[in-house]
Amino acid sequence: MAKSKIGENAFYQPGASSIEGMPTTLQFFHGHPRIMLRPHWHAQVEVNYIMRGHVHYRMGGHELTLSAGQIGLFWGGQPHQMNESSRDSIYAGAHLPLVHFFRMRLPAAVSAMLMGGTTMLTSQTDAADRENFPRWFHYVTSGEEAKAQHAVEELLLRIQRIFMEPYETVSSGKLDGAATETGAPSPAVVKICDFIAANFLEEVDATDIADAAGLHPKYAMNLFRKSTGMTLIKYLTLLRLSHAQAKLMHSGDSILQVAMDSGFGSVSAFNKAFRSTAGMPPSDFRRDTRASATV
Structure with missing residues (x-):
């Protein structure tokens, strides 16, 4: 029997300063993709460009292999796990908060499909991508604001x-054609995302968010749901859960303290929301994550 390569790979170790702990920050990456010991989630759209080798993802409703020369986009709010990474694999990309995502002009159906768990996949890449993705990473980490x-x-x-x-869409293991309709994102949605990003750890609700965008609460909720496929409160909760996830993994704070510091009004509301996303209560998640980290 061939020797397993799993032990020869590096493992992903999420932390309070990583993507989970900073759900409103645009972050770039470049290097060898690390295997994840368990699913995680974050409140950004993830962009993966595979420069060499291949990786395999388990998504919420489907599995997906990305090979050299492909770019994949998916919504990180769905629990996902990179459970295979070839020894020679190199990838680059970024985690895009929604405030950046909605500043782009994209097909009208794209955001709804992404938030619904669909992965967007393209093989239309070239030498420029092989040069640009690493360069973007170096520019962002250079410390120079202009770059x-x-x-x-x-x-x-x-x-x-x-x-x-x-391009293709991948959902529940199926490949389909993509919509071609285009449309500009609403400036109001960008304002909504800006306000939530700045205040998600505070006591804010749909009325506060709508006021910040100069909209009636009902209109704001309908507009956001139409643009993203999810409710304002679901997105607000996801940002808080992403923040809480990092604190559970790398702080010794009590579950109550994590809930309060992450913007939840009560530990019961935190437990209910966390279980809905992670499939287990926060205490079990902390225990299992720490056990996995010792592997």
Whole structure:
């Protein structure tokens, strides 16, 4: 029997300073993809460009292999796990908070499909991508604001180009054609995302969010749901859960303290929301995650 390569791979170790702990921050990455010992989630759209080798993902409703020369986009709010990464694999990409995502001009159906668990996949890549993705990472991590802003703007333009060329959607193990209708995102949705990103750890509700965007609460809720496929409160809760996830993994705070620090009004509300996303209560998640980290 061939020797397993799993032990030869590095494992992903999420932390309070990682993508889970900063759900409103745009982060770039470049390197060898690390295997995840368990599913995780975060409140950003994830962009993966496979430069070499291949990786395999278990998503909420489907599994997916991405190979060299492919770009995949998916909504990180669904629990997902990279359970296979070839020894030679190299990838690059970014985690896009919705406030950046909705500043792009994309096909009208794209955001709803992404939030619904669909992965967008393209093989229309070239030598420019092999040069640009690593360069964007280096620009963003250079400490120079002008370079970082340039990288973000170029990445957003590159994502928009995905939907100007042939691409596929992957959902529940099926490949389908994609919609071609285009439409500009509503400026009000961007304002909503801006306000939530700045205040998700505070005591805010749908009325506060709508007021910040200058909208009637009912209209704001309908507009956001139409644009994203989810409710305002679901998105607000997801940001809080992402923050709480990181604290559970790497702090010694009590479950009550994690709930309060993450914007939940009570531990019972936190437990209910956490179980709905993770499939287990926060205490079990903390125990299992720490046990996995010792493997």
